[in-house]
Amino acid sequence: MNRIFQIGDFVFRLCCPEEITPPDNFMKFTAETGVPEYTYHIEVSDRLPRPEGKVTAQRPDLTVFQNASGESRLIGIKGTGEYYACYREVADDRAEITLAREQIRGLHFDPVFTSLFALERRLVKKDSMVLHCAYMEYRGEAILFSAPSETGKTTQANLWEKYRGSRTVNGDRALLGKKDGRWTAQGWPVCGTSEVCNNEAIPIRAVVMLSQAKENRAERLTPGRAFPLLYSQITVNKWNTADHVHTMDLIEDFLGRVPVLHLGCTISEEAVACLERALQNLDA
Numbered sequence: 094m095n096r097i098f099q100i101g102d103f104v105f106r107l108c109c110p111e112e113i114t115p116p117d118n119f120m121k122f123t124a125e126t127g128v129p130e131y132t133y134h135i136e137v138s139d140r141l142p143r144p145e146g147k148v149t150a151q152r153p154d155l156t157v158f159q160n161a162s163g164e165s166r167l168i169g170i171k172g173t174g175e176y177y178a179c180y181r182e183v184a185d186d187r188a189e190i191t192l193a194r195e196q197i198r199g200l201h202f203d204p205v206f207t208s209l210f211a212l213e214r215r216l217v218k219k220d221s222m223v224l225h226c227a228y229m230e231y232r233g234e235a236i237l238f239s240a241p242s243e244t245g246k247t248t249q250a251n252l253w254e255k256y257r258g259s260r261t262v263n264g265d266r267a268l269l270g271k272k273d274g275r276w277t278a279q280g281w282p283v284c285g286t287s288e289v290c291n292n293e294a295i296p297i298r299a300v301v302m303l304s305q306a307k308e309n310r311a312e313r314l315t316p317g318r319a320f321p322l323l324y325s326q327i328t329v330n331k332w333n334t335a336d337h338v339h340t341m342d343l344i345e346d347f348l349g350r351v352p353v354l355h356l357g358c359t360i361s362e363e364a365v366a367c368l369e370r371a372l373q374n375l376d377a
Contacts, residue, residue, distance in 0.1 A: 099124040109135035150332035221270035228267040231259040234298035235278035306357030311371035319353035
C-alpha cells in the first residue's frame with residue numbers, strides 16, 4: 094500500500110506491505126487530494142529492533158525513548174506483557190515502524206493499528222488535541238459528552254438520539270482543532286466499543302462533563318473548574334515537555350472560547366431536558 098491519509102489538518106503518506114490491511118475506520122480518512130508532509134513506512138519482521146536513546150517514559154503497554162533523531166516507542170497491548178511494534182522517528186518528515194509478524198492479525202482493532210503512528214505528536218503541532226468523549230451532532234453543532242470510562246457518555250448520547258433526534262458522529266473520541274478561528278470537533282479513527290466512527294468536522298457548541306447522580310442538574314463551569322476535568326480526558330504526552338506545555342496552552346484557549354458544562358444525570362428524558370435548558374441559557 095502507498096496511500097495518502099488526512100486526519101484533521103495532518104496529511105501523511107502510509108507505505109506498507111500488502112499483507113497489512115488498515116481497519117475500515119482508518120480507511121475513512123483516505124485523502125483524494127493534498128500534499129503529504131510526513132511519511133510512515135511499515136515493515137514486518139520476526140524480531141523487533143531495540144530503539145536507541147534514553148528512556149523517558151514507561152508503562153506496561155509503552156516504552157518511550159528519546160534520541161538525536163526524535164522519539165522512538167516500543168508499543169504493546171495492556172495485559173499481554175508483549176510489544177507488537179517499534180516506532181522510530183528517523184527524520185523530520187519520516188518514521189519507520191517495525192511490526193512483529195505474529196501480531197499482524199491484531200491490527201484489525203482500531204486502537205492497535207492507530208497506536209502505531211504516535212499521531213498526537215504530529216497533531217499537537219497542528220494545534221489539535223484528542224478528547225475522550227461521545228461526539229454528537231445536534232442542529233448543525235457538536236456537543237461532546239466527556240467523562241471517565243463507564244460514566245455514561247454513550248448512554249447520554251443515545252438518549253439525545255431517542256428524544257431529540259441528534260446523531261452520534263463518534264462514540265469514543267473527537268479531534269479538537271480550529272477551522273476559520275472556531276474550535277471544531279473532527280473525526281478520529283478510533284471509536285471504542287460504540288462502532289460509530291465518521292470523518293466529519295462540526296463546530297463545537299459545548300463540552301459536557303458527566304457524572305452519575307440521583308437527580309439531574311446542569312451548570313456552566315468556570316475555566317478554572319473546567320481545566321482539570323478536560324485535561325484528564327485529553328491525550329497528553331507528559332514526557333515531552335514542549336508538547337505538554339503547548340497542550341495546556343491549547344486547553345486554556347479552548348476554555349476561553351467554548352462553554353464547558355457539568356451534568357449530574359440519571360438515565361432519563363429529564364436528563365436530556367435538563368441539559369437542553371442549560372444549553373439554551375448559554376445564549377441568554
